[in-house]
Amino acid sequence: MYGTPELPPGFVSLPYANPKAPKGGRMVVGEVGGFDSMNPYILKGEAPYNIRSHVVETLLGRSWDESFTLYGLLAESVETGPNREWVEFHLRPEAKFSDGSPVTIEDVIWSFETLAEKGHPRYRSSWEKIDRYERVGERGIRFDFNTVDNELPLILGLRPILRKADWDGRDFAESSLDRITGSGPYIVGEFEPNRYVEFVRNPDYWGSSVPYNQGLNNIDTIRYEYFTDANVVFEAFKAGELSYFREGNPAKWKTDYSFPAALNGDVVKEEIPHRRPAGMEGFVFNTRREIFSDWRVREALIQAFNFEFINQTMNDSVYPRRTSYYANSDLAMSHDAAEGAVKSLLEPFADTLVPGTMEGYSLPVADIAGRNRSGLREARRLLQEAGWRVDDAGVLRNGSGQAFEFTVLLRSDRNEAIANMYAEMLARLGITMRQELVDSAQHNTRKSDYDYDMMVNVWGLSLSPGNEQYLYWGRDGVNTPGTRNYMGMDSVAAEAMIDTMLTAESQKEFVAAVKALDRILMAGRYVVPFWFSDVSLVAHTAEMKHPEALPIYGDWIGFLPEVWWIEE
Template identity: 65%
Template sequence: MHLNRRIAALAAACVAVASAALAEPEHGLAMYGEPALPPDFVSLPYANPDAPKGGRIVFGEGGGFDAFNPYILKGRSPYGLRVHVFESLMGRSWDEPFTLYGLLAESVETGPNREWVEFQLRPEAKFSDGTPLTVDDVIWSFETLAEKGLPRYANAWDKVESVEKVGARGLRFTFSEQDNELPLILGLRPVLNPRDWEGRDFAESTLDVPTATGPYTVGRFEPGRFIEFVRDPDYWGKDLPFNRGQHNLDVIRYEYYADGDVIFEAFRAGEVSTFRESNPAKWARDYDFPAVRDGRIVKSEIPHQRPSGMEGFVFNTRREPFRDWRVREALIQAFNFDFVNRTLNDGAYKRITSYFSNSDLAMQPGAAEGKVAELLAPFEDTLLPGALDGYGLPENTSGGRDRAAIRRASALLEEAGWTIRQGTLRNADGEAFTLTISLDSSARLISLTPSEQEAVANIWRDSLARLGIAAEIELVDSAQFAERKDAYDFDVIINRWGLSLSPGNEQYLYWGSDGVEQPGTRNYMGMDSPAAEAMIDAMLTADDHDGFVAAVRALDRVLMAGRYVVPFWFADRTLMAHKATLRFPDTLPVYGDWIGFLPDVWWSEE
């Protein structure tokens, strides 16, 4: 990121956040306004405080693992470590856009303009080995993550001017610049046990079992095959209101499969407890096996109101010819969404037309107006066509061969210097237009199994061939695929960015210019946009919700007009099949089946 420019922009935009100011320590902290739950709340609204404890759940996962540190680039760590074993100072309610309640910290206080945040630790908080949690442990964790952890931890830490102890259990962070989200980011930062890394380098990948503060500990495991998380009966925080109705299952087991498509067969056989079905045609057709008919397995549809996020084919603009927006637009035109959707999904899904589809944060159709137009106006000369006057994806004909779209794509390619010679698309130097679509051979995305990813790629490849483009599809094992993604070593991949109702600093990790060269970010397309960074700055310094929404919508316009992704589709509900003994509350969070839902608030009931 261009730090000097960002600081100047932030200084010019500094506005007091009076609604967020806290005069004294509080039980929770919201991005805007006040927390929805009072200090004496009984449980989170989507948790059942009377849920029984016991039972087990088994998940099927693609790929494998070979490390137990989820906070560094090296190694592949089980996802469950972050959500079951490690904790943070505060915990998130997934029924509010962005509100935190005390977890390891019993209270939080901020300055009038959120220029500092102070946490008071709970005296009863401790690690799974019985060691009390201290202020020094928290400071060591935050500093170590910033110095040796994933890039996103350093980005926020760069804005921390100082850290000081306050009494026996307090610590205060003072910030060097305005960023209204910083207190919440620090509240969600994982707290580690420094003694776990005595005598070894934090940045090195190992299978040493961590002793964290969370409700589960690591049980039996075999690298690459399975891992179990066992509920800790001595968990220090089991009686906190925030935790009531959560962490109900005694054992959470993850089984790993080399072929992601085998997971459904394992579910049918009773070896896996749940299965998220991404294909509505299969949901209607393939769930008539005995366990469903006799009631051992039930089908649940779980609605949500969260943004769609973005999923699709991602162009690596670090490489030619994807640096030219006209080429990217041509390849988007060549993707017949209607045909793909009918072929794979019986036409059931809506297309992603915004990085925030399905929410109020999505850009509005037509030309930018009001505050959105004001935010984008200083960058008018650098914005791509459509950002200000409106950008929309092509509307395909229902057939498999959309001749009009192919003609539009051919015209764009010719304008960019690519013409057909001897049946092959070539540039002025005679070089053929070729690209490779790299796919993870075992990892399942939310909307696509590995075989469905390959099917979509094959349909798109056939359309590209009509343009004279030779597209190759390569299947890569999960470990190599992750390494190549981190190093941006690809032409085109399928990726998904899950986005929330409270986008913030993580947007720098996704779209910030540092990610053009710095490995390990999620800026897979390699975009370098001062306008995008300015919109993120505006989000973080907005003094009210309306200003925040305008900044997000403006960012959405920059992203969509950038033409970095060939968007797929989204669903406004999860199709979940699960064992009948597994239950979840009737009251659902606004995010639906998302982080904090399964297995967090589920329970087992024979």
């Protein structure tokens, strides 16, 4: 994205892969939820996300040891204009789908057009920035842009390339259990909807000699088993049915791994550090609901959330709080008044920004003992200022007599425990918070349609935020279903910061725009933030191995199972 790639021409492998890793073995992974489709690129149905990483390939591949650098995968070359006003890709002549048919420019064009017209909405915005495209020779294609967007050549390089013939006589937008024919290292093996799916390594994989792939995709069979909740997954791991388990509770990490396999060394515990942004997780206010449209009300509910007490109860106070969407990285905002380039970017929108954006915003710190008197006092003050008062029966009501009550949508028993504590805290203000626990399919549908008052969500953010930020915070997402603007955020200033990120000509300007966006998000009070961890807690069978060198993103995309291998 900026500067030059770290790896030189003729590199042997990615720095966090072992090119000498042995091939073979079998891995069984536990997943919470289910699936009823084999197409992960459309809104309808729920498909295994692993199809995107195991089966389908892109023109370029990402190195997770750099902020945002891509190397050749299906494409043997890429060229851009001096101002990135166009990009040209040339396919490798040896690139083939798993059925042996060649990957052609026709497949590339069909994939781009179909994803934009019938695929998930996230693919549409980039296609709208293409002025025209044309074939270049037998294996080349050039895209000319109508918008200044320095990230666009990279985004197009990461578009999935599908086999056009797979959809002859079929509607791409309709959910189906027909297997996708990809060009990737795995093919879809046996599966049963909502039960399991297997990915089998293709012994005739065309890309086995490509430098980018050296040391990747080492395991012969990867089977994903689907369960009702995380507790059942853990019990299956203890019973030896699964190969690894990611632990999200540090208290359990200390106390719950004394089962026989862990004591005799058949199971290994590892803490894998990372340097990626914390992202955001917490209770999300749906500001499309009138009850949460006032920032003062949202701040009041943030004040009422005793994070210190809940973190101690749930995590032994091990984890720090998410005080920024980009915490744990150089992209995180400061909590004092905006200065320099950040201030200059925000000033034109000062009249539209809520208090705290320019002046500085920090989350409240409560009393671990659990009473949180100061937080509740501030919450009452803000609620009164917003027109809410407690009646003689102890119920918080507005001027129209409407009671302050809402429902939080949940699908995890762990989040249910947090919600129970939060509900008790809100009850002291005269607020009723109900809980609705639904299965994975219902949760995904209602989340996509914004059919909730409040829910828990996680936004995983990277060191290279770009076009996806429109999907997360863009104004189109207020009414368009299927985006990740779950809070209903409607901010001209936020979109201007994203615009600046995409047109920045230097890393310094880019970072300033991200910090400014971070301020808009935090001061907007759209989420009651939870905690985060700068390490991943992974327990796995002793036969599972990974290289000593770790990517800066740690245990994230492209790491497990991609660079791991089985050593009997």
